[in-house]
Amino acid sequence: MDKIDQNILDGLRSWVECESPTSDAEAVNRMMTLAETDWSGIGFDVVRIPGRDGFGDHLSIKSNWGKESSLSNTGILILTHLDTVHPHGSFGDNKFVIDGDRVTGPGILDMKGGAYIAYQALKSIVNSTDKPLLPIHILCTSDEEVGSPTSRSLIEDAGKSAKYILVTEPARDGGKIVISRRGVGRYKIITRGVAAHAGVNHKDGSSAIREMAGQILRIEDMTDYEQGVTLNVGKISGGTADNTISDYCEATVDLRVESTQLANEIDGKLRDLKPIQENTQVLIEGNMNRPPFSQTKESRDLFDMASAIAAEVGFDLVGMHTGGGSDGSFLAEKIPTLDGLGVDGVGPHTLTEYLKISSLQPRMNLLRKLILNLT
Numbered sequence: 001m002d003k004i005d006q007n008i009l010d011g012l013r014s015w016v017e018c019e020s021p022t023s024d025a026e027a028v029n030r031m032m033t034l035a036e037t038d039w040s041g042i043g044f045d046v047v048r049i050p051g052r053d054g055f056g057d058h059l060s061i062k063s064n065w066g067k068e069s070s071l072s073n074t075g076i077l078i079l080t081h082l083d084t085v086h087p088h089g090s091f092g093d094n095k096f097v098i099d100g101d102r103v104t105g106p107g108i109l110d111m112k113g114g115a116y117i118a119y120q121a122l123k124s125i126v127n128s129t130d131k132p133l134l135p136i137h138i139l140c141t142s143d144e145e146v147g148s149p150t151s152r153s154l155i156e157d158a159g160k161s162a163k164y165i166l167v168t169e170p171a172r173d174g175g176k177i178v179i180s181r182r183g184v185g186r187y188k189i190i191t192r193g194v195a196a197h198a199g200v201n202h203k204d205g206s207s208a209i210r211e212m213a214g215q216i217l218r219i220e221d222m223t224d225y226e227q228g229v230t231l232n233v234g235k236i237s238g239g240t241a242d243n244t245i246s247d248y249c250e251a252t253v254d255l256r257v258e259s260t261q262l263a264n265e266i267d268g269k270l271r272d273l274k275p276i277q278e279n280t281q282v283l284i285e286g287n288m289n290r291p292p293f294s295q296t297k298e299s300r301d302l303f304d305m306a307s308a309i310a311a312e313v314g315f316d317l318v319g320m321h322t323g324g325g326s327d328g329s330f331l332a333e334k335i336p337t338l339d340g341l342g343v344d345g346v347g348p349h350t351l352t353e354y355l356k357i358s359s360l361q362p363r364m365n366l367l368r369k370l371i372l373n374l375t
């Protein structure tokens with residue numbers, strides 16, 4: 001392994017071994033402290049934004065250049081998150097295992113690897129005579145994996161002074177970059193019925209579970225692969241006892257959709273669900289959590305520039321569409337955005353999640369040159 005790879009891996013190791021599941025604010029805060037120390041160490045101004053609602057702190061990190069210039073309102077916003085989906089101990093003692101070109105570890109791909117190469121790219125800029133023309137603002141957030149409930153407003157605020165947005169989510173499918181994403185909706189469906197004894201007065205009851213079963217078929221039938229709409233009922237619970245007709249049932253729905261128009265259409269259909277049986281009610285909570293992110297002309301130009309740089313660095317940058325949501329979705333329709341600029345690897349959110357060592361330097365160089373070339 002060459003020396004630069006080894007350096008990156010040594011630094012990344014400390015970030016990956018510091019486990020930071022979204023639900024454990026203290027653990028996420030330990031990770032934020034590590035990142036804060038690293039970023040301050042290369043001369044960036046770090047402001048720590050205290051966590052709320054049980055989530056960890058966020059970091060707002062700014063370059064010390066560009067403040068005085070008239071360009072200070074038009075910088076590059078880099079979005080990273082340092083929480084992971086993995087509960088403590090998921091990887092046992094194998095929190096950072098190198099095997100050939102692969103390194104496995106909790107959140108190494110999604111997205112500590114990406115967050116770390118952004119840090120390395122800026123460190124290498126700081127240590128060189130190259131100077132970016134635009135100020136840099138990096139947001140490190142603590143709650144992306146649950147839909148960014150406490151960071152969304154920070155991201156939207158930071159977007160007001162951003163000319164470009166770069167997101168270090170992992171690359172997909174062998175190095176591809178994300179140029180559009182489906183919107184994500186999260187809903188809870190509740191059915192209410194009438195309880196009764198299953199043996200004594202069965203016919204007086206009206207089962208909330210039976211009602212839900214019918215509603216689930218209606219909901220999942222709204223899936224339309226051709227139009228890019230999928231609905232999944234991922235969790236369901238209800239009932240109190242084997243011999244009681246249930247008066248309550250609830251289920252969650254995950255909606256993925258290509259366009260805002262389709263999002264509104266499906267949202268309307270869900271809100272319009274009517275009871276199938278007598279003496280039951282259907283209630284719905286929730287909404288679109290992240291809007292669809294489709295490529296604008298400005299994002300297309302940004303992608304073209306990035307792919308020219310990638311060609312110089314020595315790889316082909318391929319744009320792709322994904323069904324996953326990210327923080328890049330919040331502003332992509334207003335501000336040119338490139339997502340999936342993190343490291344290349346396989347298996348995000350799984351126990352076999354790994355990054356490819358051979359992607360570290362090319363991806364870091366792409367970020368570095370992109371930051372230097374954007375005007």
Ligand SMILES: [Zn+2]
Pocket residue numbers: 081110111144169170
């Ligand atoms: Zn992520």
